[in-house]
Every structure is written in C-alpha cells, then in structure tokens.
Amino acid sequence: MGTHVIKMPDIGEGIAEVELSVWHVKVGDMVVEDQVLADVMTDKAMVDIPSPVHGKVIALGGQPGEVMAVGSVLISIEVEGAGNVKASAQPAPVKETPVATPTVETAVESKPVAAAAPKAAVCQGPIVAREADERPLASPAVRKHALDLGIQLRLVRGSGPAGRILHDDLEAYLAQGQSNASAPVAAAYAQRHDEEQIPVIGMRRKIAQRMQDATQRAAHFSYVEEIDVTAVEELRAHLNEKHGATRGKLTLLPFLVRAMVVAMRDFPQMNARYDDEAQVITRPGAVHVGVATQSAVGLMVPVVRHAEARSLWDNAAEIARLATAARNGKASRDELSGSTITLTSLGALGGIVSTPVLNLPEVAIVGVNKIVERPMVIKGQIVIRKMMNLSSSFDHRVVDGMDAALFIQAIRGLLEQPATLFVD
The missing domain is CATH 3.30.559.10 (Chloramphenicol acetyltransferase-like domain)
Structure with missing residues (x-):
C-alpha cells in the first residue's frame, strides 16, 4: 500500500490561494476515481476537486473556511501500489473537528420543529432516529429537497458513504408513509434550549464581503x-x-x-x-x-x-x-x-x-x-x-x-x- 497526496490545484487566472468551502469525505472513507472530494471557493466561483485515484482517505489538509495556497496538501489517500510520496514524507493527519457548514436550511426563516425522539438503533429501512443536535451528512441540494418536502433529515436513514443521505433516501422515506407528523404532537410545544453556530465561509463569505464592499463604497x-x-x-x-x-x-x-x-x-x-x-x-x-x-x-x-x-x-x-x-x-x-x-x-x-x-x-x-x-x-x-x-x-x-x-x-x-x- 502507498499514499497518494493530492495538492491544491492551480485553478488558473493567477489565483494563488482559495478557500476550502466544504469536505464531501472524511478520514476513513473509501473513494473512487472522479468522486468529488471537496469544494473550494475562488473570488468568482465554487470549484469541485475530484479524486484522481481509488483508495481510502487517511488525512485531510485543512478545515472548512481555511484559506489554502495553491500547491499545498489538500488530502492524502491510501492506494494500492506505491502512491506518489514516500512513507516518511506523508503529512500528519489534520484532526477533524465538527464544523457547521452553511446550507439552504440556514438561509430561510427558522421554524419550530418537533423535539427529538429518544435515540434508537439504526434500522434497516429508510427511518432512523438521531439526537436533536446530531447533524446528518447530506449535500446542500438534498437539504433543500428535504426542506421542500417538509422532511426532518435526522429521521432519514442515509445509504451513501458514511451514512450520507441521498435523494433516493428521501424518496424511500416518503414511500414508507412517514412525515414530520411521526413525532409526538405534544413535543411540538416543548421548550428548546439548543443553538447552532454557523461559520460564514465559502460562498456565503464571498457574498457578505461583496455586499459590504458595495454598500460602503x-x-x-x-x-x-x-x-x-x-x-x-x-x-x-x-x-x-x-x-x-x-x-x-x-x-x-x-x-x-x-x-x-x-x-x-x-x-x-x-x-x-x-x-x-x-x-x-x-x-x-x-x-x-x-x-x-x-x-x-x-x-x-x-x-x-x-x-x-x-x-x-x-x-x-x-x-x-x-x-x-x-x-x-x-x-x-x-x-x-x-x-x-x-x-x-x-x-x-x-x-x-x-x-x-x-x-x-x-x-x-x-x-x-x-x-x-x-x-x-x-x-x-x-x-x-x-x-x-x-x-x-x-x-x-x-x-x-x-x-x-x-x-x-x-x-x-x-x-x-x-x-x-x-x-x-
């Protein structure tokens, strides 16, 4: 086994650094060639970074919101064969810390939701119970789809890598006849004391900077x-x-x-x-x-x-x-x-x-x-x-x-x- 290190690519137009917006994988995930690993943000657009190899993620080179130089180590993947770096040259893994990333759910007016049901074992069907503060893995498009359908993602079982919720999982959830009404009606009036801190990163940071610059100048x-x-x-x-x-x-x-x-x-x-x-x-x-x-x-x-x-x-x-x-x-x-x-x-x-x-x-x-x-x-x-x-x-x-x-x-x-x- 060897290690294949993927460096932050030169996206062009003289860009020397980009902002790491979101990871689509985590340490331990198996990835395949052309699978999107991360999104990075330039001054003009969001860019997908795909994997050139098959293998297992062993280290991430940064956290969402971090500005990374072109050529810096983005991710390390364990692969069959020799890889592209020597074992002694492998970068130390970056410790993963939970970071909330902005999604479409944060862009709309907050609405009261039912209190969490008691945590249960993962079932084999499309339904699963999670704690109220547990954030399931899902892409922004899936989160928007779930919001439109009135589905609480914490109740949906994910079939993707690392339990990521896919569009098909939402359809399976609906097909089983479940809805937000599955939570106890009385729980809708329970007091809530949780809060969420949302880093202003990626596209949201660029929008904020441009709007502030426009109104000031x-x-x-x-x-x-x-x-x-x-x-x-x-x-x-x-x-x-x-x-x-x-x-x-x-x-x-x-x-x-x-x-x-x-x-x-x-x-x-x-x-x-x-x-x-x-x-x-x-x-x-x-x-x-x-x-x-x-x-x-x-x-x-x-x-x-x-x-x-x-x-x-x-x-x-x-x-x-x-x-x-x-x-x-x-x-x-x-x-x-x-x-x-x-x-x-x-x-x-x-x-x-x-x-x-x-x-x-x-x-x-x-x-x-x-x-x-x-x-x-x-x-x-x-x-x-x-x-x-x-x-x-x-x-x-x-x-x-x-x-x-x-x-x-x-x-x-x-x-x-x-x-x-x-x-x-």
Missing part, C-alpha cells in the same frame, strides 16, 4: 416606478401559444432585457463599470446582463453576454441555461464575471418594493417586483390591469438622479407599448 440611491405590464404579458402569452412548442417558453425576463438594451441607446451611462481607484468610467458598447440567481450555496450572478445581439428566444434560452448551471454549481468563472448591468428578480416572492444592492463595479441594477392585478382608472373608466413595480438602484457617484429616472421611464414606455421593443 458606492453611493446607493433607489428609484421605484409602477409599470402596466398588461400588454407585454398578452404579447408573451400569444408568442408562447404560437411558438412555445418549437422555440421554447418566454418568461418576462427576456422582455426586460430587451427593454434595458433599447433604453441604453439613449442612456449609455447605465451600461458602465466604475473603477473608483483609477477614477475611470468604462462604457462598453456590448451589453452583458448579469441575472441574479439564487442557488443552494447563495446568490450567484451568471452573465448573458451580448444581450444586444440576441433575440427574445435567444436571451430566454441563455437565461435558462445559465440559471440551471448556477443552481447546479456548474457555472464557470467566465460565466460568472464581466457583467455591465444586473437584472434581479424574486419571482412570485418579488414583493411590492425592494432596494437592490449594486453589483460593483457596475453602476445600475434593475429589480423586478411581482405582478398583481389591480383596478386602475384609464380614460375615466375603472379597469383591471396587471401592474408591476421596478425597484432599481444606482451609483450616485456617476449616475445623476434625473438620468436614472428617465432611464426607468424609458423602460416603462417600452414595456407598456411592447411593439416599440422591436422598432429600430
């Missing part, structure tokens, strides 16, 4: 305008009915992207990046629209490049492709950088008004709120219209308030008269 101001989207929604429904089967379904987002592109012909200062250290504003001719996307590891902003040269369906397809890649953690560094203006939407949860934070070094971000039907007075008559607010933020250091208002009014006019979106 830029002079934010927001502008909210109400838009009648009845006509554009009718057009969207018509196009989907006529071409949806062959060209794909359209959401409102590609219409908004088109409106932003057309409006920026008269307001090029919105499509800009501001280097406040060099005191230089760059206004590219191309429009690269960042589309804020929520993923299991946090907010990501994949970029629709050259939106000015795309049709409605092309923009729609690219938005959908990038959103799927971001949610699955597959978006590349190039796909997550280079935007010149950002579009953000909370969909059906859009609320009435929001105050988006700028995606520096951009100078504008357009925020979409939810569509509601309301009575409106038009030419002295009360009619029902579909209304939506745009809540947008700008960097007052380089964008004047009047220009921001005129820019949003231009978008409003284009959406309320959607034929003008396609008039050159």
Whole structure:
C-alpha cells in the first residue's frame, strides 16, 4: 500500500490561494476515481476537486473556511501500489473537528420543529432516529429537497458513504408513509434550549464581503416606478401559444432585457463599470446582463453576454441555461464575471418594493417586483390591469438622479407599448 497526496490545484487566472468551502469525505472513507472530494471557493466561483485515484482517505489538509495556497496538501489517500510520496514524507493527519457548514436550511426563516425522539438503533429501512443536535451528512441540494418536502433529515436513514443521505433516501422515506407528523404532537410545544453556530465561509463569505464592499463604497440611491405590464404579458402569452412548442417558453425576463438594451441607446451611462481607484468610467458598447440567481450555496450572478445581439428566444434560452448551471454549481468563472448591468428578480416572492444592492463595479441594477392585478382608472373608466413595480438602484457617484429616472421611464414606455421593443 502507498499514499497518494493530492495538492491544491492551480485553478488558473493567477489565483494563488482559495478557500476550502466544504469536505464531501472524511478520514476513513473509501473513494473512487472522479468522486468529488471537496469544494473550494475562488473570488468568482465554487470549484469541485475530484479524486484522481481509488483508495481510502487517511488525512485531510485543512478545515472548512481555511484559506489554502495553491500547491499545498489538500488530502492524502491510501492506494494500492506505491502512491506518489514516500512513507516518511506523508503529512500528519489534520484532526477533524465538527464544523457547521452553511446550507439552504440556514438561509430561510427558522421554524419550530418537533423535539427529538429518544435515540434508537439504526434500522434497516429508510427511518432512523438521531439526537436533536446530531447533524446528518447530506449535500446542500438534498437539504433543500428535504426542506421542500417538509422532511426532518435526522429521521432519514442515509445509504451513501458514511451514512450520507441521498435523494433516493428521501424518496424511500416518503414511500414508507412517514412525515414530520411521526413525532409526538405534544413535543411540538416543548421548550428548546439548543443553538447552532454557523461559520460564514465559502460562498456565503464571498457574498457578505461583496455586499459590504458595495454598500460602503458606492453611493446607493433607489428609484421605484409602477409599470402596466398588461400588454407585454398578452404579447408573451400569444408568442408562447404560437411558438412555445418549437422555440421554447418566454418568461418576462427576456422582455426586460430587451427593454434595458433599447433604453441604453439613449442612456449609455447605465451600461458602465466604475473603477473608483483609477477614477475611470468604462462604457462598453456590448451589453452583458448579469441575472441574479439564487442557488443552494447563495446568490450567484451568471452573465448573458451580448444581450444586444440576441433575440427574445435567444436571451430566454441563455437565461435558462445559465440559471440551471448556477443552481447546479456548474457555472464557470467566465460565466460568472464581466457583467455591465444586473437584472434581479424574486419571482412570485418579488414583493411590492425592494432596494437592490449594486453589483460593483457596475453602476445600475434593475429589480423586478411581482405582478398583481389591480383596478386602475384609464380614460375615466375603472379597469383591471396587471401592474408591476421596478425597484432599481444606482451609483450616485456617476449616475445623476434625473438620468436614472428617465432611464426607468424609458423602460416603462417600452414595456407598456411592447411593439416599440422591436422598432429600430
């Protein structure tokens, strides 16, 4: 038997160090070639580190949240044969300490849960009892799936390595007819005295740093305008009915992207990046629209490049492709950088008004709120219209308030008269 040491790889773009975000294995686990060992975070993206060999994990080179240099020892694996290091050169194992990692469960409002049932022996079916403070192994995607299904992970038996809970385990749990109601009803009112400390690491740390940097450096101001989207929604429904089967379904987002592109012909200062250290504003001719996307590891902003040269369906397809890649953690560094203006939407949860934070070094971000039907007075008559607010933020250091208002009014006019979106 020998030892194969895997070092932190050179991820490119001159990156000298990365943050170890999460381990997918622990000491003692058996791994196979191409199995993901860990996730590391660069300034731009989350990167999977796969195993190049089969073997047994004998040492981890760091803890989640630790910043590691490229070339440093990431993990040591016992393998058949000689391995790639001499026995005397093997690194000392890093002592594993329990570290809570951020998951989608921490990103939602805490809800009361039933008190723990008495600990029981592991059964052979999909049900198992754990202590209330025992954190079962599961990926962020599985945790999100369990949250959506209303399943307490501590009750689910994991069939993966080291008892890791898989999607199939959730399905097996449901198939057995179990639910959160399996806990005693009276226990739902029991007092709780536990607490959880969640390190701010990985993507959450990057998001926190960027948001803090944006609010401290830029002079934010927001502008909210109400838009009648009845006509554009009718057009969207018509196009989907006529071409949806062959060209794909359209959401409102590609219409908004088109409106932003057309409006920026008269307001090029919105499509800009501001280097406040060099005191230089760059206004590219191309429009690269960042589309804020929520993923299991946090907010990501994949970029629709050259939106000015795309049709409605092309923009729609690219938005959908990038959103799927971001949610699955597959978006590349190039796909997550280079935007010149950002579009953000909370969909059906859009609320009435929001105050988006700028995606520096951009100078504008357009925020979409939810569509509601309301009575409106038009030419002295009360009619029902579909209304939506745009809540947008700008960097007052380089964008004047009047220009921001005129820019949003231009978008409003284009959406309320959607034929003008396609008039050159």
